[in-house]
Amino acid sequence: MQIPAYLVNEQFDDRYFDVVNALDEAQQIYFSNNHLLERIQERAAAGSRFIIGETGFGAGRVVVSLLEYLEKSGLKNVLIEYHSVELHPMSPERMHDILDGFKERAGAEINTLIEAYRRMDITMPGWHCVSVEKAFGTIELNLWIGEALEMVEALEKPCDAWFLDGHSPKKNPSIWRPELMAEIGKKTVRDGTCSTFTVSSSVRNALGEAGFTLQKLPGCGGKKEVLQGTRR
Template sequence: MQAELDWRDGAIPVSSRFDDPYFSLTGGLSETRHVFLDGNNLPARFRDGFHIAELGFGTGLNLLAALIAWRAAGAAGQLHFTSFEAFPMAAPDMARALSAFPEVAGVAAPILAQYANGARHIRLPDLEARIVIGDARDTLPTWDGAADAWFLDGFSPAKNPEMWADDLLAQVGAHTAPDGTFATYTAAGHVRRALQAAGFAVERRAGFGTKRHMTVGHRPKETQ
């Protein structure tokens, strides 16, 4: 089932299903860098084969920000990226949304070209990315991977509670490598408690823009 969109100010995609924007109204790329990159201590941890997993692919902006950081850091080898998405955006909508960020245009072009041709396993010399289509409650438990870092980027817990349910976040913990991490823009108490129950040491940090707090954490080796 494809994403259903409204467009705010002609540029910001808003999910009609969840009544929530796909990126920050005050700077989506800056928010991605603050929450997901800084929150997971990236690019400092990058190494060949480093694996990022994500709940909610959306416009693909998080993938692009990670790949830009990977290249800027001069990381060797390949970045691996797996994203779980129930309602994929159509390629023309994705391109329209990403046009708000001229910085990503060159990096996005070959990825968008493969995506527009139907590829959900995208390969570049320095990237192997998979977009797993379907409800993450069904697809994540059967995934055979383990993430070094998680981007938890579903729509707001108040509007999309299934993406933040205890059993799904337990699966996030179960699919995290030793000393793996997560970051998310939300600081909702029930989300923090669920991630603690999933084996993470959880910390609240300053959020982006008007959001006072966000949440990060790591999974110590002894909980594996």
Template sequence: MADQTADLDWRDGRIPISRRFDDPYFSLDDGLAETAHVFLDGNDLPARFGGDFRIAELGFGTGLNFLMAWRAFDAAGQPGSLTFTTFEAFPMTPADMATALAAFPVLADRAGALVAAIRAGDGPYDFGAVRLDIRRGDARVTLPNWGGVADAWFLDGFSPAKNPELWGPELMAEVARHTAPGGTAATYTAAGHVRRSLEAAGFDVTRTPGYGRKRHMTRARMPS
């Protein structure tokens, strides 16, 4: 496990807030709906599932996005597999993760399996046709050293204003370098410098309606 773990406060005893970045881990309105709107719909999922599909993510956090992707993959019923690679500098302890994910009873079975797997070791973790690889450490180091590519990216670091290291042009260029032709990326933020960094890295970028309190979000596609 990484030396540094998440440093948390709890709102209403159930919503984790990062003390380091002063930002919640998921929407104060509805975390499930936010993930579905931003990361699943934002990457045209689950319609693209089939074959050996690969998702990569910046910011694993509670594991909510992974669990939602796993649920959507199973519901799609397409043949093939899902590989989910995620980069996390400050992983939650399994106990904190379990507390956070208890807010989503619909995910209880998968959340229990995830927490138990992380308690057992560093992974990668196999859940049938779904595989999870958590790359612990600073993504500015771990992503350039990753040998894989993704068909879809979930860009879910804390707010660019509070966690600028995870949104810089150099890291967005690495995201692009690790994106398959025709691959996509989505994020809740519509910050101009993030969109410009994605464009400079080679993505076609659009601003679309956001979720909840966020008026806009960003979708990006790598030309085929």
């Protein structure tokens, strides 16, 4: 199938995501495979926050999918601290165009994300933070504009879950390099998790070295298998 040009990140000659089922894909790979709902629910009951790290903010599709997932969950009093990094931030107009295909399903969530994104000055490198209030609670959206390793090193608190979504390892090996995976391992709580769409052996080796116990799980869309890890 011909990939629409607007979905391709010209910096890496790779698409941001699979256009057909990208919201469902995020829900399976990043949320269900990490038992996110149960874990977030436990934190909400205890009145504490759940911290997520993401490599590759892109068009924010994972955030849209997370907003939709939490809206539908019926959970209340949720507090998510979401940290994502992006080396080449796109304009809000391009984000709008890329996400437009999901507007029937998640129009309100897309508007929420783009409104929050517009509140950040993406011409400035470094840390940007915007809070989003929804019926389920609050997402504190932290966008780090710059190189992924710099963000991970700068994180003050370890994450509960990592969403690794930085283009295919063939097209963009730098975002999977062992040095970065090791830092992600250090910035993960005990029994914290990571997940990704790739089962490439170089990624599995680097995550294994970083302290994650890994398993391959059934994939979705065009992917036969995906990867999930738990920090031991």
